[in-house]
Amino acid sequence: MALAANKVEATEALIAAYPAPEGEGKWSRDARARALETLRQSGAPVRRDEYWKFTNPARLLEPVKSATIMETDEAPVFDGVDKLLVVFVDGVLRADLSDDLTMEGVEIETLATAMSKDIHWVGDVYGVLEANGQKPVPRPFAALNTAVATEGLVIRVTGKATKPIAFRYLRSGLDADVMVHTVIKLEKGADLTLLENGSGAARFNSSLEVEIADGAAFHHVRTQGRDHARLAATHIFARLGKESRFKSFTLTVNGALTRNEAVLEFTGDDAFATISGASAGDGAYHHDDTVFVTHNALNCESRQVFKKVLRNGATGVFQGKILVYAHAQKTDGYQIAQGLMLDEDCTFLAKPELEIYADDVICSHGSTCGAVDEAAIFYLTSRGVPKAVAQDMLVLAFMDQAIEEIEDEALAEEIRTRLGDWMERHRG
Amino acid sequence: MEALEDVVKEGVDAETVEAVKGVAGKYKYGFATDIETEYAPLGLNEDIVRLISSKNDEPEWLLEWRLDAYRRWLKLDEPDWAMVNYPKIDFQNIYYYAQPVSMKEKPKSLDEVDPKLLETYAKLGIPLREQALLAGVEMPEGERKVAVDAVFDSVSVGTTFKEELGRAGVIFCSFSEAVKDHPELVRKYLGTVVPSTDNYYATLNSAVFSDGSFVFIPEGVKCPMELSTYFRINAENTGQFERTLIIAEKGAQVSYLEGCTAPQRDTNQLHAAVVEIILLEDADVKYSTVQNWYPGDENGVGGIYNFVTKRADCRGDRSKIMWTQVETGSAITWKYPSCILRGDDSQGEFYSIAIANNYQQADTGTKMIHLGKRTKSRIVSKGISAGHAQNTYRGLVTMHPKATGSRNYTQCDSLLIGNKCGAHTVPYIEVKNNSSRVEHEATTSKVDDDQLFYCLQRGVGEEEAIALIVNGFVKEVLQSLPMEFAMEAQKLVAISLEGSVG
Numbered sequence: 001m002a003l004a005a006n007k008v009e010a011t012e013a014l015i016a017a018y019p020a021p022e023g024e025g026k027w028s029r030d031a032r033a034r035a036l037e038t039l040r041q042s043g044a045p046v047r048r049d050e051y052w053k054f055t056n057p058a059r060l061l062e063p064v065k066s067a068t069i070m071e072t073d074e075a076p077v078f079d080g081v082d083k084l085l086v087v088f089v090d091g092v093l094r095a096d097l098s099d100d101l102t103m104e105g106v107e108i109e110t111l112a113t114a115m116s117k118d119i120h121w122v123g124d125v126y127g128v129l130e131a132n133g134q135k136p137v138p139r140p141f142a143a144l145n146t147a148v149a150t151e152g153l154v155i156r157v158t159g160k161a162t163k164p165i166a167f168r169y170l171r172s173g174l175d176a177d178v179m180v181h182t183v184i185k186l187e188k189g190a191d192l193t194l195l196e197n198g199s200g201a202a203r204f205n206s207s208l209e210v211e212i213a214d215g216a217a218f219h220h221v222r223t224q225g226r227d228h229a230r231l232a233a234t235h236i237f238a239r240l241g242k243e244s245r246f247k248s249f250t251l252t253v254n255g256a257l258t259r260n261e262a263v264l265e266f267t268g269d270d271a272f273a274t275i276s277g278a279s280a281g282d283g284a285y286h287h288d289d290t291v292f293v294t295h296n297a298l299n300c301e302s303r304q305v306f307k308k309v310l311r312n313g314a315t316g317v318f319q320g321k322i323l324v325y326a327h328a329q330k331t332d333g334y335q336i337a338q339g340l341m342l343d344e345d346c347t348f349l350a351k352p353e354l355e356i357y358a359d360d361v362i363c364s365h366g367s368t369c370g371a372v373d374e375a376a377i378f379y380l381t382s383r384g385v386p387k388a389v390a391q392d393m394l395v396l397a398f399m400d401q402a403i404e405e406i407e408d409e410a411l412a413e414e415i416r417t418r419l420g421d422w423m424e425r426h427r428g
Numbered sequence: 429m430e431a432l433e434d435v436v437k438e439g440v441d442a443e444t445v446e447a448v449k450g451v452a453g454k455y456k457y458g459f460a461t462d463i464e465t466e467y468a469p470l471g472l473n474e475d476i477v478r479l480i481s482s483k484n485d486e487p488e489w490l491l492e493w494r495l496d497a498y499r500r501w502l503k504l505d506e507p508d509w510a511m512v513n514y515p516k517i518d519f520q521n522i523y524y525y526a527q528p529v530s531m532k533e534k535p536k537s538l539d540e541v542d543p544k545l546l547e548t549y550a551k552l553g554i555p556l557r558e559q560a561l562l563a564g565v566e567m568p569e570g571e572r573k574v575a576v577d578a579v580f581d582s583v584s585v586g587t588t589f590k591e592e593l594g595r596a597g598v599i600f601c602s603f604s605e606a607v608k609d610h611p612e613l614v615r616k617y618l619g620t621v622v623p624s625t626d627n628y629y630a631t632l633n634s635a636v637f638s639d640g641s642f643v644f645i646p647e648g649v650k651c652p653m654e655l656s657t658y659f660r661i662n663a664e665n666t667g668q669f670e671r672t673l674i675i676a677e678k679g680a681q682v683s684y685l686e687g688c689t690a691p692q693r694d695t696n697q698l699h700a701a702v703v704e705i706i707l708l709e710d711a712d713v714k715y716s717t718v719q720n721w722y723p724g725d726e727n728g729v730g731g732i733y734n735f736v737t738k739r740a741d742c743r744g745d746r747s748k749i750m751w752t753q754v755e756t757g758s759a760i761t762w763k764y765p766s767c768i769l770r771g772d773d774s775q776g777e778f779y780s781i782a783i784a785n786n787y788q789q790a791d792t793g794t795k796m797i798h799l800g801k802r803t804k805s806r807i808v809s810k811g812i813s814a815g816h817a818q819n820t821y822r823g824l825v826t827m828h829p830k831a832t833g834s835r836n837y838t839q840c841d842s843l844l845i846g847n848k849c850g851a852h853t854v855p856y857i858e859v860k861n862n863s864s865r866v867e868h869e870a871t872t873s874k875v876d877d878d879q880l881f882y883c884l885q886r887g888v889g890e891e892e893a894i895a896l897i898v899n900g901f902v903k904e905v906l907q908s909l910p911m912e913f914a915m916e917a918q919k920l921v922a923i924s925l926e927g928s929v930g
Contacts, residue, residue: 050509326848327847339859341859341861344829344832344861345861347858347859347860348857348858348859348866349859350855350856350857350858351854351856351857352855352868352870353852353855354852354853354870354872355852356842356844356851356852356872357849357850358844359844359847359874360874361844361872362871362872363872364869364870365868365869365870366867366868367855367857367866367867368865368866368868369864369866370862370864371862371865
């Protein structure tokens with residue numbers, strides 16, 4: 001169907017807002033042309049689009065406005081973790097602030113270097129997983145990212161990485177408009193943990209494509225926070241091979257508008273994936289988790305666990321979907337989205353969807369929403385726990401189901417501490 | 429539980445039991461009755477709308493209302509968001525009005541009704557005349573009776589028990605009669621729950637509805653018997669567009685049953701009905717449907733396109749609406765009985781069994797719109813897919829900011845039989861205040877191997893065993909149906925799944 005004239009106009013304006021990359025190799029030019037074509041076909045999103053029903057994309061499309069950075073004396077997340085640190089300032093990789101990009105069993109290259117070559121293995125992944133994820137629902141911001149992003153890393157993992165790779169996004173200006181694209185390819189039996197944190201940008205568009213070969217494992221822990229006026233549209237695309245494992249967790253606090261999309265596809269049998277998130281918002285906060293899991297292989301298990309704590313008019317959104325093809329028998333799909341509202345005027349919107357064509361499966365989903373249990377508060381206060389502390393305890397217990405999905409206990413503990421601190425700062 | 433079973437057996441008269449037994453064939457209602465029928469010219473335009481209106485001797489305001497709806501309909505696009513696929517409907521290739529010739533002069537009493545019509549209903553197992561008269565037995569004291577309004581193609585053919593209902597102050601008649609006899613009520617309430625602008629099919633219905641049922645339960649009256657409507661599409665190539673309006677005044681109570689059948693044809697027929705229910709303070713309405721339109725044959729040829737808009741508006745405080753539906757028929761079902769919970773402490777319930785076999789496609793569910801304080805809703809949906817069928821639950825639960833202290837519980841379970849069918853769940857949850865609680869859970873699974881093995885091992889055939897297990901799966905919903913319907917529905921579950929094994 002042809003797009004409406006105003007949609008075409010908005011799409012062209014969106015493309016024109018970013019400089020077209022030049023002087024790149026063949027694979028890169030092809031990938032970018034493909035992505036532009038996809039973007040032109042779907043058009044820039046509008047509120048009327050079913051997939052944007054709960055989140056108005058207009059603010060993500062407007063020219064970027066300056067967004068304040070919250071000053072804090074807190075040490076950056078994952079500071080105490082032994083890691084290979086990669087620092088981006090305003091979305092640009094800073095070698096001087098980063099560690100040496102070498103590690104046993106891991107090859108790291110900048111996206112720009114890879115793109116300058118005519119032939120590169122990354123051509124089989126970059127924009128390919130993203131293109132797969134464009135059906136049945138278009139993801140225009142991901143297509144835009146593939147079409148114009150020049151910053152990011154290309155990582156190939158051949159063995160078990162000795163320590164996590166940690167991306168830290170820093171900002172120098174108030175109106176940084178950042179586009180980052182990272183490709184990770186895990187070869188057979190490889191294992192990698194990726195950490196992400198930082199205040200990113202006034203507007204942050206990130207795309208992460210992860211190809212997980214047979215028997216490989218990928219862990220991902222991400223935090224998004226600090227800068228309250230932030231706008232973000234992020235995408236994770238993962239393709240899972242036989243007996244592979246994928247685990248991704250995101251902690252989101254603050255942020256004017258955050259849309260995190262995750263698109264997972266099982267292509268090999270007996271694989272396992274979990275995608276989880278804990279988010280906390282206070283005031284003018286809108287957070288959207290949109291997940292699409294496709295079961296295209298036998299006997300795979302997927303879990304989606306999302307918890308949202310909302311206060312002072314904050315909005316939490318969850319759109320999840322499990323699609324099971326007819327041949328994906330023995331699938332075990334699980335999906336839960338829960339909202340906890342601490343104040344009257346909060347909003348929780350959810351659309352947990354199942355689309356199932358195989359009969360020998362167990363798929364379930366649940367979604368609940370409500371206030372903190374008065375009886376539990378009473379129980380704690382009657383035992384001398386101050387009310388505010390009691391509420392924090394209950395909230396943390398509620399969020400813990402999502403945090404438990406993190407495999408590494410030290411990382412999970414770090415997230416718990418961060419969330420606890422946030423709760424303390426945002427009492428009453 | 430034993431006592432309950434006894435009630436089931438004894439509470440139902442011999443005729444109903446016979447009728448239910450008779451259902452044990454394939455699609456039993458697939459016969460067409462050879463009755464001379466008068467059609468309006470093929471297609472739809474303003475003249476057809478005027479013709480339908482004049483056939484019913486309608487007042488000017490109603491004609492204007494229809495024409496207004498028709499003009500709006502022309503500007504609307506057919507919705508395509510449901511998970512159903514069907515060739516585009518040619519709205520100009522449908523007869524919008526069909527009337528048995530013998531109905532031209534409206535009969536004064538049932539005796540004047542064409543015997544062939546009565547025969548048709550007898551075949552359908554509906555005691556159209558007073559049950560006692562038909563069955564030839566005296567009714568025991570206190571026996572439950574059911575008043576029936578039957579709609580044949582587009583025209584209402586007879587309403588039973590009118591006098592008895594009249595004594596209680598209940599008005600139960602065809603929609604066209606209501607327009608004549610109670611225009612003030614019709615005018616006051618028509619289109620106030622489902623406005624003529626509501627959606628594509630409801631707007632079409634507003635323009636061309638030919639008849640339907642009208643129920644008015646006055647203040648404080650508990651309807652002395654269950655009310656029932658049977659819809660039958662007989663003539664080929666016709667659309668059936670009936671409109672039901674139920675008004676329950678303060679403290680009124682009624683249980684309303686609806687059944688549908690159609691002959692077996694290899695063309696698709698359109699059914700686009702609208703049901704509006706208005707509930708004032710403390711009113712209690714139970715609306716049950718056993719939808720058994722012709723589903724098409726095992727290759728997906730023919731069948732009814734069922735595009736229905738049903739909505740109840742709980743305007744009064746403490747009012748209560750309960751929708752129960754058993755959807756076994758239709759080639760395509762597009763139906764979302766909804767509850768607007770406007771009054772404080774009002775309650776909405778939705779129980780649904782949707783069975784899709786062969787090439788049937790069902791996209792059905794509900795909307796619970798919580799506006800009043802402390803409103804409650806409960807959704808139990810059981811979807812069963814077999815053969816090449818697609819079955820979708822689509823529902824909305826919304827808690828408005830002022831609907832404080834409200835509660836919703838949703839459970840939707842899907843059962844898949846075979847790996848060529850699909851079961852889908854598309855729930856929308858919107859919560860805008862923190863004192864309300866919303867819970868939603870859904871599962872999708874197949875017929876349990878252990879249960880099946882248990883049955884087979886004891887000599888129960890596979891098909892029978894599956895019917896048994898499925899009946900267990902849907903029991904929660906069956907229990908909310910009136911007794912007679914529950915029995916029929918249970919049989920229907922088995923029939924609908926015929927041929928789904930192996």
